[in-house]
Amino acid sequence: MSDPTSPIGWGIQLAKLWTSSGQTFPVRVKDIALEVTKARFPEPVGCVIPHGISGIDGMLSKRQKKKDWCISYDETVTVPGRINFTIAHELGHFLLHRQQRDTFQCGQLQMLEYDSPESRRIEAQANTFASYLLMPRNDFDAQVDGHELSFELLGHCAERYETSLTATALKWLEFTTEAAMLVVADHDEFICWTYCSQAARRIGAYKPPGEMLPAGVLEEIRSKALDARKFRRVAPGVWHPSEEAIESVIVSDQFEQMIFLVRFPFALSVDHEEEPESDAFSDLAEKIQGLR
Structure with a gap:
């Protein structure tokens, strides 16, 4: 060999x-x-x-x-x-x-x-x-195929592979065909970093570091107890200018962060020039400090 x-x-x-x-x-x-x-x-x-x-x-x-x-x-x-x-x-x-x-x-x-x-x-x-x-791709596929992606499902995968939830979510975003992104914000409600799937990039989904969380998101998290098992349907203009989103969130008290999983299941694909292939861990190395 x-x-x-x-x-x-x-x-x-x-x-x-x-x-x-x-x-x-x-x-x-x-x-x-x-x-x-x-x-x-x-x-x-x-x-x-x-x-x-x-x-x-x-x-x-x-x-x-x-x-x-x-x-x-x-x-x-x-x-x-x-x-x-x-x-x-x-x-x-x-x-x-x-x-x-x-x-x-x-x-x-x-x-x-x-x-x-x-x-x-x-x-x-x-x-x-x-x-x-x-996190081999074929086994990861077997865990998530046929299921709606959620933090609960990603948590199952993280336990299976003995990896952190963040690393597991990044791996899913690397290979999924769904338009989705992971957004991490601090407890001051400013965005630290965002990582998008290729399909999400094609529809222009992205929230830059340093930007405040969207007003509609802030109203929700200030008024309700957060539950990672719950999904919230979010109108266009919140996470994306024209696309409706499905949002779930978890809070990490240890790292004083809020982690949002934002999916755009109703987004129509848009034809763009072919993008070079990359992986989440290589791309994210240029953007953030702290992964695991």
Whole structure:
């Protein structure tokens, strides 16, 4: 079996290796990191251990004396699924970038917004690899096909793959044919970032960072208790100038954020020039600080 050269190629190959061996989800990234690299590389990943360093989600370090590599992670992280994604992210650095340097330190900031374009590129690649390893497209399709997309359904997928709700939602937006977007706002009611599916981009759906949440949305969230299981039909002019939307929202008290899932199921497709293919984790690396 030849080694892939891209983050997507590596993610797909290792996910297939995991499922074809009869294993179930979630993918145990630690096992893959130790066993696969031992079989394929002269200087493999020799250990995957907690490091107890606050502010550093994950690290990949070369151990010169042992002639191998160590993946370590912050075991105190409380966000469900974040540790699994972090280990996968560091494995991505090993597979794709270990020839470039001997140490990688990845915190919330570094994962998506390093200072240099090159650092942003390799962080985005590690995120992309992790998403394809942990959330294989064919299995994700099997979980969501025939169901109306909701935070509850995305939560089921997040539990299955041991990933965060945000990472899971971004993966769905990456491949869905539905016009939909994820909008994250702070508790001051300003938008932090938006990520749109390709179909949503084609109808011009987008809310820029720094903009206030729409007035119709603010009235609703101030007057009612929010329930992620409930949908709200929203008139044109709120989330989109001319399209009706279906909205649901959850509140993250830990990160002081509101996360909106906005779908445009009644939108008619509009012919545009073909857009270059991209993935959510690569694109979002240019826009936000903090993913998992």
